[in-house]
Amino acid sequence: MKIQSKLTAFILLLLSSFSYSEIVNDTRNLDQVTRIMSFGDSLTYGFRLDRDVTYSAQLGNILGVPILNRGRNGLTTQQALGSNGHISTSLREMPNPQIVIMTLGGNDIMNDRRRTNQIKNNMRSVFQAFQDRGAMVVFAAIDPVSNWRRLNNPIGFLLPALWGNYYSELESLANEMGVVIVPRVMTDIWGNQNLTIPNDSFHPNASGHQVLTDRIYNVLANHLPNGNGSTLPRTIKIEAEDFIDASNDTSRGNSGGACTNPQFPDVDFERTSDIGGGCNLAYVQAGESIAYQVNIEQAANYVIKLRAASIRNSRARVLIDGNNHGQMTTNARGWQSFDSIQAGASINLEPGTHTIKIEFLDDDFNLNYLTIQASN
Ligand SMILES: [Ca+2]
Ligand SMILES: [Ca+2]
Ligand SMILES: [Ca+2]
Structure with missing residues:
Protein backbone atom coordinates (compact mmCIF):
# COMPACT_ATOMS: atom_id res chain seq x y z
CA MET A 1 0.00 0.00 0.00
CA LEU A 224 -11.60 33.32 -17.76
CA PRO A 225 -12.84 35.44 -20.69
CA ASN A 226 -12.55 33.51 -23.95
CA GLY A 227 -12.04 30.32 -21.98
CA ASN A 228 -14.28 27.36 -22.51
CA GLY A 229 -16.33 28.04 -19.42
CA SER A 230 -18.53 30.87 -18.28
CA THR A 231 -17.37 34.47 -18.32
CA LEU A 232 -16.88 36.50 -15.19
CA PRO A 233 -20.05 37.02 -13.21
CA ARG A 234 -20.60 40.72 -12.91
CA THR A 235 -22.09 42.34 -9.82
CA ILE A 236 -23.29 45.93 -9.75
CA LYS A 237 -23.17 47.55 -6.33
CA ILE A 238 -25.19 50.66 -5.49
CA GLU A 239 -24.61 52.43 -2.18
CA ALA A 240 -27.79 53.29 -0.28
CA GLU A 241 -26.57 56.89 -0.26
CA ASP A 242 -26.49 57.02 -4.09
CA PHE A 243 -30.29 57.20 -4.47
CA ILE A 244 -32.17 59.21 -7.09
CA ASP A 245 -35.36 59.79 -5.11
CA ALA A 246 -36.36 59.65 -1.45
CA SER A 247 -38.97 62.36 -1.24
CA ASN A 248 -41.34 60.76 1.26
CA ASP A 249 -39.20 60.68 4.41
CA THR A 250 -41.43 61.14 7.45
CA SER A 251 -39.14 63.02 9.86
CA ARG A 252 -37.78 66.50 9.44
CA GLY A 253 -34.01 66.68 8.84
CA ASN A 254 -31.38 63.93 8.74
CA SER A 255 -31.72 62.10 12.07
CA GLY A 256 -28.49 60.16 11.45
CA GLY A 257 -26.45 63.30 10.79
CA ALA A 258 -24.14 61.79 8.12
CA CYS A 259 -24.04 61.69 4.30
CA THR A 260 -26.72 64.38 4.14
CA ASN A 261 -28.02 64.94 0.60
CA PRO A 262 -28.69 68.66 -0.01
CA GLN A 263 -31.43 67.81 -2.53
CA PHE A 264 -33.22 65.52 -0.06
CA PRO A 265 -32.23 66.93 3.37
CA ASP A 266 -34.81 64.88 5.31
CA VAL A 267 -33.48 61.44 4.36
CA ASP A 268 -31.78 59.76 7.32
CA PHE A 269 -28.26 58.40 6.95
CA GLU A 270 -25.73 57.41 9.61
CA ARG A 271 -22.11 56.18 9.55
CA THR A 272 -21.90 52.41 9.11
CA SER A 273 -19.47 49.99 10.75
CA ASP A 274 -20.13 47.45 7.99
CA ILE A 275 -17.34 46.35 5.64
CA GLY A 276 -16.15 49.24 3.51
CA GLY A 277 -17.46 52.04 5.74
CA GLY A 278 -19.52 54.93 4.37
CA CYS A 279 -23.14 55.41 5.40
CA ASN A 280 -26.31 53.36 5.77
CA LEU A 281 -29.90 54.50 5.43
CA ALA A 282 -31.37 54.59 8.96
CA TYR A 283 -34.39 55.78 10.98
CA VAL A 284 -36.72 54.09 8.50
CA GLN A 285 -40.46 54.28 9.10
CA ALA A 286 -43.06 52.06 7.44
CA GLY A 287 -44.35 53.78 4.32
CA GLU A 288 -41.08 55.47 3.40
CA SER A 289 -39.35 54.53 0.16
CA ILE A 290 -36.12 55.15 -1.70
CA ALA A 291 -35.27 54.70 -5.39
CA TYR A 292 -32.15 53.92 -7.41
CA GLN A 293 -31.13 53.88 -11.02
CA VAL A 294 -29.03 51.06 -12.48
CA ASN A 295 -27.43 50.84 -15.88
CA ILE A 296 -27.40 47.28 -17.22
CA GLU A 297 -24.83 46.56 -19.93
CA GLN A 298 -25.50 42.88 -20.63
CA ALA A 299 -28.84 41.14 -20.83
CA ALA A 300 -28.86 38.41 -18.18
CA ASN A 301 -30.74 37.00 -15.23
CA TYR A 302 -29.99 39.12 -12.19
CA VAL A 303 -30.48 38.63 -8.47
CA ILE A 304 -31.24 41.68 -6.31
CA LYS A 305 -29.83 41.65 -2.77
CA LEU A 306 -30.24 44.25 -0.06
CA ARG A 307 -27.41 44.70 2.43
CA ALA A 308 -29.61 45.23 5.47
CA ALA A 309 -29.60 45.16 9.27
CA SER A 310 -32.19 45.60 12.00
CA ILE A 311 -33.07 44.74 15.57
CA ARG A 312 -36.25 43.05 14.33
CA ASN A 313 -37.56 41.24 11.26
CA SER A 314 -38.50 44.16 9.03
CA ARG A 315 -39.87 43.76 5.53
CA ALA A 316 -39.19 45.68 2.36
CA ARG A 317 -40.71 45.38 -1.11
CA VAL A 318 -38.69 45.87 -4.28
CA LEU A 319 -40.15 47.30 -7.47
CA ILE A 320 -38.26 47.18 -10.75
CA ASP A 321 -39.39 49.70 -13.37
CA GLY A 322 -42.62 50.06 -11.39
CA ASN A 323 -43.41 46.33 -11.27
CA ASN A 324 -43.51 44.39 -8.03
CA HIS A 325 -40.40 42.20 -7.90
CA GLY A 326 -40.71 40.66 -4.44
CA GLN A 327 -40.01 41.08 -0.75
CA MET A 328 -37.25 40.36 1.72
CA THR A 329 -37.05 40.42 5.52
CA THR A 330 -34.09 41.53 7.65
CA ASN A 331 -32.46 39.30 10.23
CA ALA A 332 -32.89 40.60 13.77
CA ARG A 333 -29.17 40.53 14.58
CA GLY A 334 -28.62 44.18 15.53
CA TRP A 335 -28.47 47.65 14.00
CA GLN A 336 -25.00 47.15 12.50
CA SER A 337 -25.02 43.39 11.81
CA PHE A 338 -25.56 43.49 8.07
CA ASP A 339 -26.53 40.59 5.82
CA SER A 340 -26.99 40.55 2.03
CA ILE A 341 -30.53 39.23 1.58
CA GLN A 342 -32.17 38.42 -1.73
CA ALA A 343 -35.47 40.04 -2.63
CA GLY A 344 -37.71 38.11 -5.01
CA ALA A 345 -36.59 35.59 -7.62
CA SER A 346 -34.02 36.30 -10.33
CA ILE A 347 -35.17 38.59 -13.14
CA ASN A 348 -34.11 39.02 -16.75
CA LEU A 349 -32.97 42.59 -17.34
CA GLU A 350 -32.33 44.03 -20.79
CA PRO A 351 -29.49 46.48 -21.43
CA GLY A 352 -30.35 50.05 -20.53
CA THR A 353 -31.42 52.07 -17.53
CA HIS A 354 -33.73 50.57 -14.91
CA THR A 355 -35.16 51.91 -11.67
CA ILE A 356 -35.16 49.93 -8.46
CA LYS A 357 -37.50 51.23 -5.80
CA ILE A 358 -37.51 49.95 -2.24
CA GLU A 359 -40.70 50.38 -0.23
CA PHE A 360 -40.38 49.82 3.51
CA LEU A 361 -43.28 47.86 4.94
CA ASP A 362 -42.07 48.01 8.57
CA ASP A 363 -40.17 50.42 10.81
CA ASP A 364 -36.49 49.90 11.66
CA PHE A 365 -34.54 48.99 8.53
CA ASN A 366 -30.89 49.91 8.00
CA LEU A 367 -29.72 49.68 4.38
CA ASN A 368 -26.03 49.95 3.48
CA TYR A 369 -26.13 49.05 -0.22
CA LEU A 370 -27.80 46.84 -2.81
CA THR A 371 -26.29 44.49 -5.35
CA ILE A 372 -27.52 43.39 -8.74
CA GLN A 373 -25.67 40.18 -9.49
CA ALA A 374 -25.77 38.15 -12.70
CA SER A 375 -26.83 34.60 -11.88
CA ASN A 376 -26.30 31.45 -13.91
CA1 LIG B 1 -35.71 62.40 8.35
CA1 LIG C 1 -36.76 58.24 7.86
CA1 LIG D 1 -23.38 52.57 2.10
Whole structure:
Protein backbone atom coordinates (compact mmCIF):
# COMPACT_ATOMS: atom_id res chain seq x y z
CA MET A 1 0.00 0.00 0.00
CA LYS A 2 2.77 2.35 0.96
CA ILE A 3 4.69 1.83 -2.28
CA GLN A 4 1.52 2.23 -4.27
CA SER A 5 0.65 5.55 -2.65
CA LYS A 6 4.21 6.81 -3.24
CA LEU A 7 3.92 5.77 -6.87
CA THR A 8 0.59 7.56 -7.14
CA ALA A 9 2.14 10.69 -5.68
CA PHE A 10 5.01 10.46 -8.16
CA ILE A 11 2.63 10.10 -11.11
CA LEU A 12 0.60 13.04 -9.82
CA LEU A 13 3.76 15.11 -9.68
CA LEU A 14 4.69 14.11 -13.22
CA LEU A 15 1.22 15.00 -14.42
CA SER A 16 1.27 18.36 -12.69
CA SER A 17 4.66 19.36 -14.08
CA PHE A 18 3.54 18.27 -17.55
CA SER A 19 0.43 20.43 -17.49
CA TYR A 20 2.46 23.28 -15.99
CA SER A 21 4.64 23.50 -19.11
CA GLU A 22 1.50 23.52 -21.22
CA ILE A 23 0.11 26.40 -19.21
CA VAL A 24 3.14 28.58 -19.85
CA ASN A 25 2.36 28.49 -23.58
CA ASP A 26 -1.28 29.32 -23.08
CA THR A 27 -2.26 32.32 -25.19
CA ARG A 28 -5.65 32.87 -23.62
CA ASN A 29 -6.87 36.43 -24.06
CA LEU A 30 -6.84 38.17 -20.71
CA ASP A 31 -7.27 41.72 -21.94
CA GLN A 32 -10.38 42.18 -19.88
CA VAL A 33 -8.86 41.03 -16.59
CA THR A 34 -6.42 43.43 -14.99
CA ARG A 35 -7.28 43.39 -11.28
CA ILE A 36 -6.60 40.12 -9.45
CA MET A 37 -6.10 39.83 -5.72
CA SER A 38 -5.04 36.86 -3.65
CA PHE A 39 -6.35 36.92 -0.11
CA GLY A 40 -6.12 34.88 3.04
CA ASP A 41 -3.75 33.17 5.44
CA SER A 42 -0.11 31.99 5.39
CA LEU A 43 -0.78 29.68 2.42
CA THR A 44 -1.49 32.75 0.34
CA TYR A 45 1.13 34.95 1.98
CA GLY A 46 3.83 32.32 1.36
CA PHE A 47 5.13 31.69 4.87
CA ARG A 48 8.97 32.09 4.98
CA LEU A 49 9.22 32.27 1.19
CA ASP A 50 10.65 34.80 -1.23
CA ARG A 51 7.83 36.92 -2.67
CA ASP A 52 8.50 35.80 -6.24
CA VAL A 53 7.85 32.07 -5.67
CA THR A 54 4.39 32.29 -4.06
CA TYR A 55 1.44 30.95 -6.03
CA SER A 56 0.33 34.56 -6.51
CA ALA A 57 3.62 35.48 -8.20
CA GLN A 58 3.76 32.27 -10.27
CA LEU A 59 0.14 32.55 -11.38
CA GLY A 60 0.64 36.24 -12.17
CA ASN A 61 3.52 35.29 -14.47
CA ILE A 62 1.42 32.73 -16.29
CA LEU A 63 -1.53 35.07 -16.73
CA GLY A 64 0.61 38.09 -17.54
CA VAL A 65 -1.30 40.04 -14.88
CA PRO A 66 0.38 40.92 -11.56
CA ILE A 67 -1.59 39.56 -8.60
CA LEU A 68 -1.86 41.69 -5.47
CA ASN A 69 -0.89 39.37 -2.61
CA ARG A 70 -3.01 40.17 0.44
CA GLY A 71 -2.13 37.04 2.42
CA ARG A 72 -1.34 37.39 6.12
CA ASN A 73 0.20 34.73 8.33
CA GLY A 74 -2.29 33.40 10.90
CA LEU A 75 -5.29 35.24 9.46
CA THR A 76 -8.70 34.07 10.77
CA THR A 77 -12.16 34.81 9.35
CA GLN A 78 -12.84 37.04 12.37
CA GLN A 79 -9.76 39.15 11.59
CA ALA A 80 -10.83 39.35 7.94
CA LEU A 81 -14.22 40.93 8.73
CA GLY A 82 -15.28 44.22 10.36
CA SER A 83 -14.87 47.82 9.31
CA ASN A 84 -11.10 47.74 9.95
CA GLY A 85 -10.61 44.06 9.15
CA HIS A 86 -8.20 42.66 6.58
CA ILE A 87 -10.87 42.68 3.83
CA SER A 88 -11.52 46.40 4.32
CA THR A 89 -7.83 47.30 4.23
CA SER A 90 -7.29 45.06 1.19
CA LEU A 91 -10.22 46.65 -0.65
CA ARG A 92 -8.71 50.05 0.02
CA GLU A 93 -5.63 48.89 -1.91
CA MET A 94 -7.70 47.35 -4.71
CA PRO A 95 -11.30 48.61 -4.53
CA ASN A 96 -12.83 46.54 -7.33
CA PRO A 97 -10.94 43.27 -7.87
CA GLN A 98 -12.28 41.19 -10.75
CA ILE A 99 -10.92 37.94 -9.35
CA VAL A 100 -10.13 37.12 -5.71
CA ILE A 101 -8.24 33.89 -5.07
CA MET A 102 -8.49 32.82 -1.46
CA THR A 103 -7.19 30.44 1.19
CA LEU A 104 -8.87 30.90 4.58
CA GLY A 105 -10.49 29.06 7.48
CA GLY A 106 -7.68 26.73 8.53
CA ASN A 107 -6.57 28.94 11.41
CA ASP A 108 -10.15 29.19 12.67
CA ILE A 109 -10.46 25.42 12.78
CA MET A 110 -7.13 25.02 14.58
CA ASN A 111 -8.02 27.72 17.11
CA ASP A 112 -11.54 26.70 17.97
CA ARG A 113 -13.25 23.73 16.39
CA ARG A 114 -16.38 24.18 18.51
CA ARG A 115 -17.40 27.22 16.54
CA THR A 116 -17.80 25.50 13.16
CA ASN A 117 -21.16 27.18 12.52
CA GLN A 118 -19.72 30.59 13.34
CA ILE A 119 -16.77 29.93 11.03
CA LYS A 120 -19.12 28.95 8.23
CA ASN A 121 -21.18 32.11 8.76
CA ASN A 122 -17.99 34.16 8.70
CA MET A 123 -16.92 32.49 5.45
CA ARG A 124 -20.29 33.42 3.97
CA SER A 125 -19.63 37.07 4.89
CA VAL A 126 -16.08 36.89 3.51
CA PHE A 127 -17.28 35.52 0.14
CA GLN A 128 -20.11 38.05 0.05
CA ALA A 129 -17.81 41.01 0.78
CA PHE A 130 -15.76 40.31 -2.35
CA GLN A 131 -18.76 39.35 -4.49
CA ASP A 132 -20.39 42.63 -3.52
CA ARG A 133 -17.44 44.39 -5.15
CA GLY A 134 -18.10 42.48 -8.35
CA ALA A 135 -15.33 39.91 -7.89
CA MET A 136 -15.36 36.30 -8.93
CA VAL A 137 -14.22 34.46 -5.81
CA VAL A 138 -11.98 31.42 -6.31
CA PHE A 139 -11.71 29.49 -3.07
CA ALA A 140 -8.78 27.09 -2.68
CA ALA A 141 -10.19 24.66 -0.12
CA ILE A 142 -8.24 22.47 2.27
CA ASP A 143 -9.23 18.96 3.20
CA PRO A 144 -6.73 17.53 5.68
CA VAL A 145 -8.20 14.10 6.29
CA SER A 146 -6.18 12.25 3.69
CA ASN A 147 -2.96 13.96 4.71
CA TRP A 148 -2.71 14.05 8.46
CA ARG A 149 -0.69 10.83 8.96
CA ARG A 150 2.26 12.34 7.16
CA LEU A 151 2.24 15.61 9.07
CA ASN A 152 5.32 16.19 11.16
CA ASN A 153 3.24 17.99 13.71
CA PRO A 154 2.38 17.10 17.32
CA ILE A 155 -1.29 17.86 16.81
CA GLY A 156 -1.46 16.29 13.35
CA PHE A 157 -3.44 13.32 14.64
CA LEU A 158 -6.19 15.71 15.83
CA LEU A 159 -6.84 17.22 12.41
CA PRO A 160 -9.54 14.87 11.06
CA ALA A 161 -11.53 15.38 14.26
CA LEU A 162 -10.93 19.14 14.12
CA TRP A 163 -12.14 19.45 10.56
CA GLY A 164 -15.09 17.05 10.85
CA ASN A 165 -17.72 17.92 8.21
CA TYR A 166 -16.24 21.37 7.70
CA TYR A 167 -14.92 20.65 4.20
CA SER A 168 -18.20 19.36 2.79
CA GLU A 169 -20.11 22.19 4.45
CA LEU A 170 -17.79 24.77 2.91
CA GLU A 171 -18.13 23.05 -0.45
CA SER A 172 -21.92 23.37 -0.33
CA LEU A 173 -21.66 26.99 0.85
CA ALA A 174 -19.39 27.77 -2.11
CA ASN A 175 -21.81 26.09 -4.54
CA GLU A 176 -24.77 27.94 -3.06
CA MET A 177 -23.00 31.30 -3.42
CA GLY A 178 -21.53 30.79 -6.88
CA VAL A 179 -17.98 30.70 -5.50
CA VAL A 180 -15.53 28.80 -7.72
CA ILE A 181 -13.89 26.07 -5.64
CA VAL A 182 -10.43 24.56 -6.14
CA PRO A 183 -10.95 21.23 -4.40
CA ARG A 184 -8.53 19.73 -1.86
CA VAL A 185 -5.77 22.10 -2.82
CA MET A 186 -3.25 20.80 -0.24
CA THR A 187 -3.62 17.08 -1.00
CA ASP A 188 -0.18 15.43 -1.32
CA ILE A 189 1.53 18.69 -0.30
CA TRP A 190 0.99 18.43 3.43
CA GLY A 191 3.48 16.03 4.92
CA ASN A 192 5.54 15.86 1.72
CA GLN A 193 9.06 17.01 2.57
CA ASN A 194 9.81 17.78 -1.08
CA LEU A 195 6.93 20.22 -1.25
CA THR A 196 7.02 21.87 2.19
CA ILE A 197 9.53 24.11 3.97
CA PRO A 198 12.10 22.41 6.25
CA ASN A 199 11.02 21.23 9.72
CA ASP A 200 7.44 22.24 9.03
CA SER A 201 5.66 19.70 6.76
CA PHE A 202 2.70 22.04 6.54
CA HIS A 203 3.62 25.24 4.66
CA PRO A 204 4.45 24.71 0.97
CA ASN A 205 7.92 25.58 -0.36
CA ALA A 206 8.50 27.01 -3.84
CA SER A 207 7.78 23.62 -5.48
CA GLY A 208 4.68 23.24 -3.31
CA HIS A 209 3.52 26.64 -4.51
CA GLN A 210 4.09 25.48 -8.08
CA VAL A 211 1.64 22.64 -7.45
CA LEU A 212 -0.83 25.11 -5.88
CA THR A 213 -0.41 27.38 -8.90
CA ASP A 214 -1.17 24.51 -11.24
CA ARG A 215 -4.26 23.39 -9.34
CA ILE A 216 -5.67 26.91 -9.08
CA TYR A 217 -4.95 27.68 -12.74
CA ASN A 218 -6.61 24.49 -13.98
CA VAL A 219 -9.86 25.55 -12.30
CA LEU A 220 -9.55 29.28 -12.97
CA ALA A 221 -8.88 28.79 -16.69
CA ASN A 222 -12.44 27.56 -17.23
CA HIS A 223 -13.79 30.84 -15.92
CA LEU A 224 -11.60 33.32 -17.76
CA PRO A 225 -12.84 35.44 -20.69
CA ASN A 226 -12.55 33.51 -23.95
CA GLY A 227 -12.04 30.32 -21.98
CA ASN A 228 -14.28 27.36 -22.51
CA GLY A 229 -16.33 28.04 -19.42
CA SER A 230 -18.53 30.87 -18.28
CA THR A 231 -17.37 34.47 -18.32
CA LEU A 232 -16.88 36.50 -15.19
CA PRO A 233 -20.05 37.02 -13.21
CA ARG A 234 -20.60 40.72 -12.91
CA THR A 235 -22.09 42.34 -9.82
CA ILE A 236 -23.29 45.93 -9.75
CA LYS A 237 -23.17 47.55 -6.33
CA ILE A 238 -25.19 50.66 -5.49
CA GLU A 239 -24.61 52.43 -2.18
CA ALA A 240 -27.79 53.29 -0.28
CA GLU A 241 -26.57 56.89 -0.26
CA ASP A 242 -26.49 57.02 -4.09
CA PHE A 243 -30.29 57.20 -4.47
CA ILE A 244 -32.17 59.21 -7.09
CA ASP A 245 -35.36 59.79 -5.11
CA ALA A 246 -36.36 59.65 -1.45
CA SER A 247 -38.97 62.36 -1.24
CA ASN A 248 -41.34 60.76 1.26
CA ASP A 249 -39.20 60.68 4.41
CA THR A 250 -41.43 61.14 7.45
CA SER A 251 -39.14 63.02 9.86
CA ARG A 252 -37.78 66.50 9.44
CA GLY A 253 -34.01 66.68 8.84
CA ASN A 254 -31.38 63.93 8.74
CA SER A 255 -31.72 62.10 12.07
CA GLY A 256 -28.49 60.16 11.45
CA GLY A 257 -26.45 63.30 10.79
CA ALA A 258 -24.14 61.79 8.12
CA CYS A 259 -24.04 61.69 4.30
CA THR A 260 -26.72 64.38 4.14
CA ASN A 261 -28.02 64.94 0.60
CA PRO A 262 -28.69 68.66 -0.01
CA GLN A 263 -31.43 67.81 -2.53
CA PHE A 264 -33.22 65.52 -0.06
CA PRO A 265 -32.23 66.93 3.37
CA ASP A 266 -34.81 64.88 5.31
CA VAL A 267 -33.48 61.44 4.36
CA ASP A 268 -31.78 59.76 7.32
CA PHE A 269 -28.26 58.40 6.95
CA GLU A 270 -25.73 57.41 9.61
CA ARG A 271 -22.11 56.18 9.55
CA THR A 272 -21.90 52.41 9.11
CA SER A 273 -19.47 49.99 10.75
CA ASP A 274 -20.13 47.45 7.99
CA ILE A 275 -17.34 46.35 5.64
CA GLY A 276 -16.15 49.24 3.51
CA GLY A 277 -17.46 52.04 5.74
CA GLY A 278 -19.52 54.93 4.37
CA CYS A 279 -23.14 55.41 5.40
CA ASN A 280 -26.31 53.36 5.77
CA LEU A 281 -29.90 54.50 5.43
CA ALA A 282 -31.37 54.59 8.96
CA TYR A 283 -34.39 55.78 10.98
CA VAL A 284 -36.72 54.09 8.50
CA GLN A 285 -40.46 54.28 9.10
CA ALA A 286 -43.06 52.06 7.44
CA GLY A 287 -44.35 53.78 4.32
CA GLU A 288 -41.08 55.47 3.40
CA SER A 289 -39.35 54.53 0.16
CA ILE A 290 -36.12 55.15 -1.70
CA ALA A 291 -35.27 54.70 -5.39
CA TYR A 292 -32.15 53.92 -7.41
CA GLN A 293 -31.13 53.88 -11.02
CA VAL A 294 -29.03 51.06 -12.48
CA ASN A 295 -27.43 50.84 -15.88
CA ILE A 296 -27.40 47.28 -17.22
CA GLU A 297 -24.83 46.56 -19.93
CA GLN A 298 -25.50 42.88 -20.63
CA ALA A 299 -28.84 41.14 -20.83
CA ALA A 300 -28.86 38.41 -18.18
CA ASN A 301 -30.74 37.00 -15.23
CA TYR A 302 -29.99 39.12 -12.19
CA VAL A 303 -30.48 38.63 -8.47
CA ILE A 304 -31.24 41.68 -6.31
CA LYS A 305 -29.83 41.65 -2.77
CA LEU A 306 -30.24 44.25 -0.06
CA ARG A 307 -27.41 44.70 2.43
CA ALA A 308 -29.61 45.23 5.47
CA ALA A 309 -29.60 45.16 9.27
CA SER A 310 -32.19 45.60 12.00
CA ILE A 311 -33.07 44.74 15.57
CA ARG A 312 -36.25 43.05 14.33
CA ASN A 313 -37.56 41.24 11.26
CA SER A 314 -38.50 44.16 9.03
CA ARG A 315 -39.87 43.76 5.53
CA ALA A 316 -39.19 45.68 2.36
CA ARG A 317 -40.71 45.38 -1.11
CA VAL A 318 -38.69 45.87 -4.28
CA LEU A 319 -40.15 47.30 -7.47
CA ILE A 320 -38.26 47.18 -10.75
CA ASP A 321 -39.39 49.70 -13.37
CA GLY A 322 -42.62 50.06 -11.39
CA ASN A 323 -43.41 46.33 -11.27
CA ASN A 324 -43.51 44.39 -8.03
CA HIS A 325 -40.40 42.20 -7.90
CA GLY A 326 -40.71 40.66 -4.44
CA GLN A 327 -40.01 41.08 -0.75
CA MET A 328 -37.25 40.36 1.72
CA THR A 329 -37.05 40.42 5.52
CA THR A 330 -34.09 41.53 7.65
CA ASN A 331 -32.46 39.30 10.23
CA ALA A 332 -32.89 40.60 13.77
CA ARG A 333 -29.17 40.53 14.58
CA GLY A 334 -28.62 44.18 15.53
CA TRP A 335 -28.47 47.65 14.00
CA GLN A 336 -25.00 47.15 12.50
CA SER A 337 -25.02 43.39 11.81
CA PHE A 338 -25.56 43.49 8.07
CA ASP A 339 -26.53 40.59 5.82
CA SER A 340 -26.99 40.55 2.03
CA ILE A 341 -30.53 39.23 1.58
CA GLN A 342 -32.17 38.42 -1.73
CA ALA A 343 -35.47 40.04 -2.63
CA GLY A 344 -37.71 38.11 -5.01
CA ALA A 345 -36.59 35.59 -7.62
CA SER A 346 -34.02 36.30 -10.33
CA ILE A 347 -35.17 38.59 -13.14
CA ASN A 348 -34.11 39.02 -16.75
CA LEU A 349 -32.97 42.59 -17.34
CA GLU A 350 -32.33 44.03 -20.79
CA PRO A 351 -29.49 46.48 -21.43
CA GLY A 352 -30.35 50.05 -20.53
CA THR A 353 -31.42 52.07 -17.53
CA HIS A 354 -33.73 50.57 -14.91
CA THR A 355 -35.16 51.91 -11.67
CA ILE A 356 -35.16 49.93 -8.46
CA LYS A 357 -37.50 51.23 -5.80
CA ILE A 358 -37.51 49.95 -2.24
CA GLU A 359 -40.70 50.38 -0.23
CA PHE A 360 -40.38 49.82 3.51
CA LEU A 361 -43.28 47.86 4.94
CA ASP A 362 -42.07 48.01 8.57
CA ASP A 363 -40.17 50.42 10.81
CA ASP A 364 -36.49 49.90 11.66
CA PHE A 365 -34.54 48.99 8.53
CA ASN A 366 -30.89 49.91 8.00
CA LEU A 367 -29.72 49.68 4.38
CA ASN A 368 -26.03 49.95 3.48
CA TYR A 369 -26.13 49.05 -0.22
CA LEU A 370 -27.80 46.84 -2.81
CA THR A 371 -26.29 44.49 -5.35
CA ILE A 372 -27.52 43.39 -8.74
CA GLN A 373 -25.67 40.18 -9.49
CA ALA A 374 -25.77 38.15 -12.70
CA SER A 375 -26.83 34.60 -11.88
CA ASN A 376 -26.30 31.45 -13.91
CA1 LIG B 1 -35.71 62.40 8.35
CA1 LIG C 1 -36.76 58.24 7.86
CA1 LIG D 1 -23.38 52.57 2.10
